[in-house]
Amino acid sequence: MNALLFGATSLIAQETARLWAARGDGLFLVARNAERLEAVAADLRTRGARVFTRAADLDDAALHAALYGEAAAALGSIDLVLLAHGSLGDQLQCQRDFAAAERVLRTNFVAATSLLELAAARFEPERRGAIVALGSVAGDRGRASNYVYGAAKAGLAAYLSGLRNRLAKSGVAVITVKPGQTDTPMTAAVKKGPLFSSAATVARAIVRGVDARQDVIYAPWWWRLVMAVIRAIPERVFKKLSL
Amino acid sequence: MQSWGRVPRARDQVALPIHWRSDALPRAAGRTLLPYGRGRSYGDVCLNEGGALLVTSALDRFISFDEERGLLCCEAGAGLDDVLRLCVPRGWFLPVTPGTKQVTIGGAIANDVHGKNHHRAGPFGRHVTRLELLRSDGRRIVCRPGDEWFEATVGGLGLTGLILWAEVRLRRIASALIDVETLRFEDLDGFLELSAASDAAHEYTVAWIDCTHAAGRGVFFRGDHAREGKLPDAAHAVRGARLSVPFDLPRAALARPALRLFNSLYRAAHRPSRALVHYEPFFYPLDAVRSWNRLYGARGFFQFQCVVPEPAPLRGMLAAVARSGRASFLAVLKRFGDLPSPGMLSFPRPGLTLALDFPNDGAPTLALLAGLERAVLDAGGALYPAKDAAMSRAAFAASFPRVAGFKRYVDPAFSSSLWRRLAA
Numbered sequence: 001m002n003a004l005l006f007g008a009t010s011l012i013a014q015e016t017a018r019l020w021a022a023r024g025d026g027l028f029l030v031a032r033n034a035e036r037l038e039a040v041a042a043d044l045r046t047r048g049a050r051v052f053t054r055a056a057d058l059d060d061a062a063l064h065a066a067l068y069g070e071a072a073a074a075l076g077s078i079d080l081v082l083l084a085h086g087s088l089g090d091q092l093q094c095q096r097d098f099a100a101a102e103r104v105l106r107t108n109f110v111a112a113t114s115l116l117e118l119a120a121a122r123f124e125p126e127r128r129g130a131i132v133a134l135g136s137v138a139g140d141r142g143r144a145s146n147y148v149y150g151a152a153k154a155g156l157a158a159y160l161s162g163l164r165n166r167l168a169k170s171g172v173a174v175i176t177v178k179p180g181q182t183d184t185p186m187t188a189a190v191k192k193g194p195l196f197s198s199a200a201t202v203a204r205a206i207v208r209g210v211d212a213r214q215d216v217i218y219a220p221w222w223w224r225l226v227m228a229v230i231r232a233i234p235e236r237v238f239k240k241l242s243l
Numbered sequence: 244m245q246s247w248g249r250v251p252r253a254r255d256q257v258a259l260p261i262h263w264r265s266d267a268l269p270r271a272a273g274r275t276l277l278p279y280g281r282g283r284s285y286g287d288v289c290l291n292e293g294g295a296l297l298v299t300s301a302l303d304r305f306i307s308f309d310e311e312r313g314l315l316c317c318e319a320g321a322g323l324d325d326v327l328r329l330c331v332p333r334g335w336f337l338p339v340t341p342g343t344k345q346v347t348i349g350g351a352i353a354n355d356v357h358g359k360n361h362h363r364a365g366p367f368g369r370h371v372t373r374l375e376l377l378r379s380d381g382r383r384i385v386c387r388p389g390d391e392w393f394e395a396t397v398g399g400l401g402l403t404g405l406i407l408w409a410e411v412r413l414r415r416i417a418s419a420l421i422d423v424e425t426l427r428f429e430d431l432d433g434f435l436e437l438s439a440a441s442d443a444a445h446e447y448t449v450a451w452i453d454c455t456h457a458a459g460r461g462v463f464f465r466g467d468h469a470r471e472g473k474l475p476d477a478a479h480a481v482r483g484a485r486l487s488v489p490f491d492l493p494r495a496a497l498a499r500p501a502l503r504l505f506n507s508l509y510r511a512a513h514r515p516s517r518a519l520v521h522y523e524p525f526f527y528p529l530d531a532v533r534s535w536n537r538l539y540g541a542r543g544f545f546q547f548q549c550v551v552p553e554p555a556p557l558r559g560m561l562a563a564v565a566r567s568g569r570a571s572f573l574a575v576l577k578r579f580g581d582l583p584s585p586g587m588l589s590f591p592r593p594g595l596t597l598a599l600d601f602p603n604d605g606a607p608t609l610a611l612l613a614g615l616e617r618a619v620l621d622a623g624g625a626l627y628p629a630k631d632a633a634m635s636r637a638a639f640a641a642s643f644p645r646v647a648g649f650k651r652y653v654d655p656a657f658s659s660s661l662w663r664r665l666a667a
Contacts, residue, residue: 009302011262020475039318043304046317047329097261185301186261 002026004068006058006115007085009036011068011184012134014043015203016082022051024123028052028071030077031085050075053123058085059106062112068118079212081119083112083133088186096146101148108152113159120163123172130173132210133160135182137218164215173213177206180223195226247536248285249543251604253292253660260298264318265408268379271295275658276379278322278401280289280347280637284354285546286632287660290399294658297405299349306408307331314372315414319349319406326411335413336468336522338370342575344481344527349406354629355398355589357596359447359466359526361438361578364414364487366398369582372407379656383407388585395485395652398586398626402653402662404571418472419480421447424465424517427431427510430458431561435554436613438578441465447525449577451504451513455499458563462513469519482523483523484533497602499568506570527574538572539602546630547612548598549619550579550591556622557597560615562600567611571600587645587652591625598630601605602641609633627659639665 003020005013008029017027021044024086034055041051054076056063061078072078112133123129139153157176164174179202181187181195209217211218218224225238245252259269268276279296282289299320303497306316313335315326323344325338330336341356355368364370376384376396385406396403427598428434434450445465452461529535538546551557564570574597581593600606614632619626624633625642640646646666658667
């Protein structure tokens with residue numbers, strides 16, 4: 001398999017790519033920081049993958065189309081696209097400063113829509129391929145502690161649902177991944193509770209779900225139950241909870 | 244974050260995860276720093292009470308692997324299990340391995356660990372060909388065997404700076420199996436005879452001793468990598484834990500009769516035999532049981548490992564342990580070879596090494612440990628910091644005569660609970 005990974009230095013993307021690398025897959029990695037990107041690439045190469053890299057800031061949508069072209073040329077063909085770039089932002093800062101909120105929305109949602117459309121345009125006529133994007137359980141219900149990030153991920157989930165509906169008849173898989181709380185650099189400042197999972201655990205769930213062409217993957221699986229309960233709480237009760 | 248022995252317990256530690264080798268060291272207002280891998284050393288060598296721990300679990304990337312020459316370069320937080328998963332299917336093995344694969348490369352270097360092949364291969368540090376150190380002043384030092392920074396860092400207890408990555412020379416294997424012979428001995432002389440007869444011909448030798456018997460009866464294992472066979476694929480190269488200890492056992496579970504029974508059963512289960520076994524049960528029997536340290540109860544346990552140049556003092560020590568009734572499950576005896584250790588503070592040196600563990604009963608346990616320490620020092624021996632929570636400053640100084648020279652290489656921003664207890 002040949003995969004194009006956006007946000008390849010995110011810990012979840014790195015752990016997922018390690019599992020693909022062990023199968024000898026071809027991987028084209030895109031991330032902002034060139035030094036970190038090279039560290040991840042060397043690791044995946046050592047594990048058996050064919051690896052190509054390009055450092056790029058994905059907030060700049062003007063770069064997106066060229067990245068697909070470069071990846072296709074390097075890999076020969078693209079079978080799967082994984083969108084893993086994201087940023088948690090700081091909720092309080094987002095409340096005070098619209099520019100901060102806009103950045104969170106751009107990174108987690110706006111940039112994703114550009115990248116997803118380019119993937120769809122490539123796969124739809126070929127009638128094959130898989131589009132995998134990392135959402136979050138935070139998008140399942142807005143909470144006071146991170147609703148700007150949650151709204152971006154909710155928007156992404158709705159977008160993916162629509163895209164899945166559109167591409168179903170072309171045989172293109174659209175897969176929404178919703179990791180629960182995961183111990184990664186993105187959550188370094190968050191106090192870790194018992195619900196936290198390792199990125200490696202999340203990655204195993206992703207690889208299993210992608211192999212099975214599952215529409216929506218909760219990672220780990222039991223977050224599906226947790227979020228079903230949380231979504232079922234009536235709004236008049238939910239709004240009074242401190243979450 | 245605690246150590247595997249859970250004695251002592253460190254309070255007030257801040258965890259600073261390290262994610263990228265290109266990043267600068269994080270700052271921790273007024274706190275000293277200490278690298279922390281997987282917390283598998285036993286006492287306080289991996290603890291930094293009142294300080295900060297540089298947690299290296301995410302610094303676990305491979306950098307390169309030369310499959311022709313067996314040279315593996317990886318970040319310091321990579322575990323021996325990670326290395327085995329990569330290398331065994333490709334016909335390479337760790338040059339030296341301790342009794343658990345749940346340690347990091349950085350930890351293996353910082354404690355200059357040893358294994359069942361010490362008489363052939365020396366300690367782990369002899370197989371490190373390069374490493375990079377990140378100092379708190381931002382300096383990055385790549386050093387090699389023979390360099391002063393290398394000699395300070397191998398066995399340097401994590402105090403010379405953060406090891407970012409290392410290059411290790413692996414050992415060729417044709418099979419994941421070990422050809423193991425199991426023999427019994429009735430006393431210390433029996434062990435010495437077997438050891439003398441086996442060390443020249445076998446790569447791995449080690450003995451288990453029944454510490455409930457003063458004479459030192461036990462079981463001797465000698466093994467070699469099978470010369471032919473099949474290498475496993477990546478999915479089967481490394482086994483995970485199949486059992487787990489979900490809670491702290493009550494201390495009564497380790498009462499004298501239970502220990503006698505366990506030791507007798509262990510001996511009974513190891514009849515003289517020869518067999519081909521997977522490397523995991525041979526090297527890592529305890530890795531099959533997750534959280535086995537809970538067997539010792541909530542108060543934790545002490546490890547004690549010494550090396551003495553001659554066997555004589557071991558008789559008195561084994562008798563004292565048997566008399567105390569605090570004997571352990573897993574007493575291990577091995578003869579170290581005479582290959583020199585590269586580190587200024589490396590523990591392995593020629594002689595006999597004995598490793599014991601004792602559930603923590605407070606004062607009586609400490610008194611027993613103090614008596615054992617005295618016997619070791621009188622014999623001109625040394626104690627192993629990676630397994631220590633109880634040695635005296637005098638014992639540390641006697642064990643490591645080069646400590647004064649070593650101090651020049653300690654990073655001024657680094658410290659550890661053990662270092663403050665024994666030397667700083």
